[in-house]
Amino acid sequence: MGINSLKKSSRLLQSRRYTHDSFTDAQEAFTSVLDINATEVYTDQILIPSSSLPFSGSSQSGSIYSASGKQIMKYYYRAAMTKSDLVSGSASDVWFLLSPSGSNAGINAQLIDSNQQNNFISPKYSVPALTNANTEDATPGYGAKVFVSSATSSAGVVAGDQVSTNNYTFDYKNGTLQFTSNAVSATTSQYVYISTYQYIGRTLASNDTLGYSGSFSGSFFGNGAGVTNISASSIVGLSLFSIGTGSITASVDVNPNNLFLIKSGSTQYLNISSSSNTTLSSNLFIIKNFTTQQPVLTVSQSIVQIATQSFNPSGTTDAGSIWFTSSSMYIGLEN
Numbered sequence: 081m082g083i084n085s086l087k088k089s090s091r092l093l094q095s096r097r098y099t100h101d102s103f104t105d106a107q108e109a110f111t112s113v114l115d116i117n118a119t120e121v122y123t124d125q126i127l128i129p130s131s132s133l134p135f136s137g138s139s140q141s142g143s144i145y146s147a148s149g150k151q152i153m154k155y156y157y158r159a160a161m162t163k164s165d166l167v168s169g170s171a172s173d174v175w176f177l178l179s180p181s182g183s184n185a186g187i188n189a190q191l192i193d194s195n196q197q198n199n200f201i202s203p204k205y206s207v208p209a210l211t212n213a214n215t216e217d218a219t220p221g222y223g224a225k226v227f228v229s230s231a232t233s234s235a236g237v238v239a240g241d242q243v244s245t246n247n248y249t250f251d252y253k254n255g256t257l258q259f260t261s262n263a264v265s266a267t268t269s270q271y272v273y274i275s276t277y278q279y280i281g282r283t284l285a286s287n288d289t290l291g292y293s294g295s296f297s298g299s300f301f302g303n304g305a306g307v308t309n310i311s312a313s314s315i316v317g318l319s320l321f322s323i324g325t326g327s328i329t330a331s332v333d334v335n336p337n338n339l340f341l342i343k344s345g346s347t348q349y350l351n352i353s354s355s356s357n358t359t360l361s362s363n364l365f366i367i368k369n370f371t372t373q374q375p376v377l378t379v380s381q382s383i384v385q386i387a388t389q390s391f392n393p394s395g396t397t398d399a400g401s402i403w404f405t406s407s408s409m410y411i412g413l414e415n
Contacts, residue, residue, distance in 0.1 A: 083098075083101070084101045087101060087105075090105065091105055091108050092113045095110055095111065095112070095113055096108040096109065096110055096111065096113070097109055097111045097113065117285070118283060118284035118285035119283045119284070119285045120283065121283055121284040122199075122279055122281060122282075122283060123281070123282045123283060123284055123286065124147075124150055124152055124281030124282050125205075125281075127147040127148060127150065127152045127281065128152060128153065128201060128205050128279070128281075129145070129147075130205060130206050130207045130210075131206065131207045131209075131210060133206075133215070133220045133221070133222070133277070134155075135155035135157075135215075135220075135277075136215060136216050136217065136218075136220040137157065137216075138157050138158070138234075140155055140157065141155065141156065141157035141158070141159075142154065142155065142156075142157075143155045144280070150281060150282065151280050151281065152279070152280065152281045153201060153277050153278060153279055153280060153281070154277070154278045154280050155215070155277055155278075156177070156274065156275060156276050156277070156278065157216075157234070157275050158227065158234035158237055158273040158274070158275055159177060159179075159181075159234070159273060159274055159275070159276075160181045160233070160234065160271060160272075160273055161175040161176060161177050161178075161181070161257060161271075161272040161273065161274055162175065162176050162177075162178045162181050162182035162183070162186065162187055162193075163175050163176075163186040163187075163266070163268075163272070164176070164186050164187065164188075164189035165185060165186030165187060165188060165189070166186075166189055167186075167268055168262050168265075169262065170267050170268050171259075171262040171265035171266070171267060171268070172186070172265060172266050172267065172268050172270075172272075173258060173259040173261075173262060173265040173266075174189055174256065174257070174258050174259075175256070175257040175258075175266070175272045176189075176193065176196050176255060176256055176257075177196070177197045177200075177255040177257075177274060177276075178193055178195040178196050178197065179195055179197050180195060182195065196254075196255060197255045197278060198253060198254045198255045199253065199278060199279045199280075200224070200250075200252040200253070200255055200276050200277065200278050200279070201222050201252065201276075201277040201278065201279050202222055202252040203221055203222045203223050204222075205222055206221050206222050210222070211223075214275070215275045215276055215277060216275050222276075222277055223245070224250045224252070224274055224275065224276040225242065225274065225275040225276075226242070226243045226245075226248060226250070226257065226272065226273070226274050227241040227242055227243060227272065227273040227274070228241055228243050228266045228270050228271070228272055229241040229270065229271055229273065230269065230270055230271070231271065232271065234273050237273050241273075243264075244264075246260070247259060247260055247264040248260060248264075250274070250276075252276075257272065257274065336353060336354035336355075337351075337353050337354075338351060338353070339352050339353060339354050340352040347361075348361055349361055349362065363380070363381065364378075364379070364380050365377075365378070365379040365380075366378050366379075374387065375387060386402075386404055387404070388404045388405050388406050389403060389404060389405050390405070391405070392405055392408065392410070393410050396412075397410070397412035398412050399412050399413060400412060
């Protein structure tokens with residue numbers, strides 16, 4: 081038996097595949113039935129305003145709405161649509177929104193024109209109170225407003241040319257308008273105009289060329305091996321030159337006067353410059369034996385104290401060495 085369109089549609093809506101017409105819905109396997117690519121996922125959806133839409137008049141045609149530094153949507157005011165070159169008698173029942181608009185003779189409906197526009201914003205993005213509002217209302221919504229007129233430009237379109245929403249369907253995703261019957265279709269000598277909003281924000285595919293920026297709230301687990309191109313300045317709390325925290329900080333800088341600096345507030349304790357000058361600022365300076373922790377050299381104010389030895393040296397000593405006991409001082413000289 082051939083394809084049963086009604087059964088196939090029902091199964092696809094249930095996330096089941098369609099194989100044999102003789103199978104019941106319960107016999108078909110569950111599977112992924114939607115083919116959605118990265119260019120179809122609106123990553124800036126949160127920035128689409130759900131109320132207080134910014135544009136609704138003729139002077140705003142072509143205006144761009146931006147939020148958080150990003151272009152989000154474009155407004156079309158009574159944009160001329162292009163008909164399909166396939167007509168039914170004197171009726172043109174299928175129309176497309178092209179930019180720029182196409183030939184008056186129409187375009188081939190079997191092929192997608194390179195100028196065809198898509199990704200229009202439907203009323204599902206507005207608050208419920210604006211569900212039935214169109215893009216030209218005093219309080220505009222996202223509902224497309226359609227006109228059929230004999231005027232060759234939008235300037236000649238009048239309010240009486242508006243078409244009832246019962247007489248057509250507009251596919252917000254691909255920008256195709258279809259009249260419900262030949263009786264209410266535009267004739268081959270008429271023109272169709274539409275007012276609508278188009279999403280021009282980023283999609284999931286934009287990551288390949290534009291990247292993403294902004295704040296992130298949540299948790300991250302892993303070693304971060306795949307995270308790249310994060311600047312140091314974007315990490316909160318990171319000081320590029322600081323190597324310590326607390327009341328005492330140590331820093332390495334490119335300033336030749338402060339290559340290595342230890343300080344507390346504005347008080348500097350140790351500073352090494354590029355010329356090898358070392359400055360130590362302290363009222364008390366003590367050098368201790370690492371093992372015994374006994375003072376070897378103490379500097380307090382202008383007094384220098386050197387630790388004494390308990391015995392006198394004998395034999396040879398290193399040239400230039402100084403030896404102190406409680407009663408004597410010895411200086412090592414070269415032979």
